[in-house]
Amino acid sequence: MAAKNWIETLPEAARAYLEGRRLDEVECIISDLPGIARGKAVPAAKFARQDYFHLPDSIFYQTITGDWSEAAGDEGFIERDMVLKPDMSTATAAPWTGDWTLQVIHDAYDRTGHPIPYSPRNVLRRVVDLYRKQGWTPVVAPEMEFYLVARNLDPAKKIEPMMGRSGRPAAARQAYSMTAVDEFGPVIDDIYDFAEAQGFEIDGITQEGGAGQLEINLRHGDPIRLADEVFYFKRLIREAALRHDCFATFMAKPIADEPGSAMHIHHSLVDSTTGKNLFSGPQGGDTDAFFHFIGGLQTHLPSVIAMLAPYVNSYRRYVRDSAAPINLEWARDNRTTGIRIPLSGPDSRRVENRLAGMDANPYLAFAASLAAGYLGVIDEIRPSAQFRGDAYDSEEAIPRDLGAALDLFEDAKQMHEILGPEFARVYSIVKRTEHNEFLHVISPWEREHLLLNV
The missing domain is CATH 3.30.590.10 (Glutamine synthetase/guanido kinase, catalytic domain)
Known part of the structure; x- marks a missing residue:
């Protein structure tokens, strides 16, 4: 994370949620086609050091049952990694968890920096x-x-x-x-x-x-x-x-x-x-x-x-x-x-x-x-x-x-x-x-x- 004191830059509600508490974990998430949250949970200290993380583009080829469709394109089903970058304006609490956790929605890009065209948030944008x-x-x-x-x-x-x-x-x-x-x-x-x-x-x-x-x-x-x-x-x-x-x-x-x-x-x-x-x-x-x-x-x-x-x-x-x-x-x-x-x-x-x-x-x-x-x-x-x-x-x-x-x-x-x-x-x-x-x-x-x- 580029900002040294990144917690101070969080939205007001997220800062209020963490006031006087130690952040344990950050859930890095993205919506797949059905709207299911996909991603990774990482320790807060690791999240503070990372600018992005990877998930395979195949998460957008799955059906609601978890089976795979033949949507990978001409190169075949090679599960190419996407670059997922956090939109820190979306940082918010996960108040039902047993520890102090934030959720952050990420945007999906390919390795050249272009938006993944079938990521739902990119379609809306x-x-x-x-x-x-x-x-x-x-x-x-x-x-x-x-x-x-x-x-x-x-x-x-x-x-x-x-x-x-x-x-x-x-x-x-x-x-x-x-x-x-x-x-x-x-x-x-x-x-x-x-x-x-x-x-x-x-x-x-x-x-x-x-x-x-x-x-x-x-x-x-x-x-x-x-x-x-x-x-x-x-x-x-x-x-x-x-x-x-x-x-x-x-x-x-x-x-x-x-x-x-x-x-x-x-x-x-x-x-x-x-x-x-x-x-x-x-x-x-x-x-x-x-x-x-x-x-x-x-x-x-x-x-x-x-x-x-x-x-x-x-x-x-x-x-x-x-x-x-x-x-x-x-x-x-x-x-x-x-x-x-x-x-x-x-x-x-x-x-x-x-x-x-x-x-x-x-x-x-x-x-x-x-x-x-x-x-x-x-x-x-x-x-x-x-x-x-x-x-x-x-x-x-x-x-x-x-x-x-x-x-x-x-x-x-x-x-x-x-x-x-x-x-x-x-x-x-x-x-x-x-x-x-x-x-x-x-x-x-x-x-x-x-x-x-x-």
């Missing part, structure tokens, strides 16, 4: 840089939905809601109930404590419609910083749940008869020089950029659904009349549309993408959504007319399974240029491999209904 070259600053605000469920050690067993403080399983259909939130009080207390130790500001926490389903909203800000926070939050929430004999799951559809879990993404666009919201005109009205951004989402989101809904389970969330969109309609203050314009004043006018699932990698979900909006503004794409009424009565407009979504993704050459052609190549191969792995699995439904009846 590539898209954000396109905005900045236009003099625009993209702003996002994510909403994170997840379930607290009973421990599940047998994959053949159905997932069940966790037991609340009352001794009864978490109740369904209690959206916004404070009593329901109180059922998870000890877990929520730890979530707040961990978030405070890590320097994260929670904008709110509510009970959602599912049994044991909660939503946490984060304050709006820079897309890369917010993706880092969602990446950290998934780990934080899991650790808080484990302290109370339950699991936190970010599956898009963990329980058959309950709503799915989304990661709604709110977008706005700011002039980098003036700080003005580019979605609002001088008199507070909607601008062309506002409509073009919506048009971009309507036109290009189908081609990146495979990034917003990355697993076979993701598509179980897109069910008519089940609190998840099945369309690309847009409307103001209408939660049945895939693209919603929340109530707001002109300064905070924003566009909400309701298609992304909570199982998506936040870096890739933000990149996909921002890329679609960017193409809309650049190409001046006009949206359809605002939808009136219940959009579940409209026609379905998104792929219904991962295979169909990957077909659209692989054909979207314009989108590949925005996200990076090499990323698109690797992502497609990994997801195809994953999909094929799933197709080899015989489900309980098939055994129950087909074994003796066909």
Whole structure:
């Protein structure tokens, strides 16, 4: 580490966490394609002496099951080392550990100093840089939905809601109930404590419609910083749940008869020089950029659904009349549309993408959504007319399974240029491999209904 007293340069929350204490360990981490933290834990003294560390590029070729895809390229599967450099602005506590530990997110480069094109954080930075070259600053605000469920050690067993403080399983259909939130009080207390130790500001926490389903909203800000926070939050929430004999799951559809879990993404666009919201005109009205951004989402989101809904389970969330969109309609203050314009004043006018699932990698979900909006503004794409009424009565407009979504993704050459052609190549191969792995699995439904009846 170049700075002699590097701890003095840490973000304020990390310094406060370590005040009067001796740092034991630093977890050097990076997100793989699914969003799993990969890396190394090193003694603090060693971290202070190192400017980088190495991991093989093959971590980006693995499927969610841990198997390998044939994505290594022309040179073959040689597992070339990447150079991973710390972004010290991301240094934060790991407050659930038994000793005093920090986490630091790293960026991935090749040996010549070029960003690894299929590292998710680099993909998002590539898209954000396109905005900045236009003099625009993209702003996002994510909403994170997840379930607290009973421990599940047998994959053949159905997932069940966790037991609340009352001794009864978490109740369904209690959206916004404070009593329901109180059922998870000890877990929520730890979530707040961990978030405070890590320097994260929670904008709110509510009970959602599912049994044991909660939503946490984060304050709006820079897309890369917010993706880092969602990446950290998934780990934080899991650790808080484990302290109370339950699991936190970010599956898009963990329980058959309950709503799915989304990661709604709110977008706005700011002039980098003036700080003005580019979605609002001088008199507070909607601008062309506002409509073009919506048009971009309507036109290009189908081609990146495979990034917003990355697993076979993701598509179980897109069910008519089940609190998840099945369309690309847009409307103001209408939660049945895939693209919603929340109530707001002109300064905070924003566009909400309701298609992304909570199982998506936040870096890739933000990149996909921002890329679609960017193409809309650049190409001046006009949206359809605002939808009136219940959009579940409209026609379905998104792929219904991962295979169909990957077909659209692989054909979207314009989108590949925005996200990076090499990323698109690797992502497609990994997801195809994953999909094929799933197709080899015989489900309980098939055994129950087909074994003796066909």
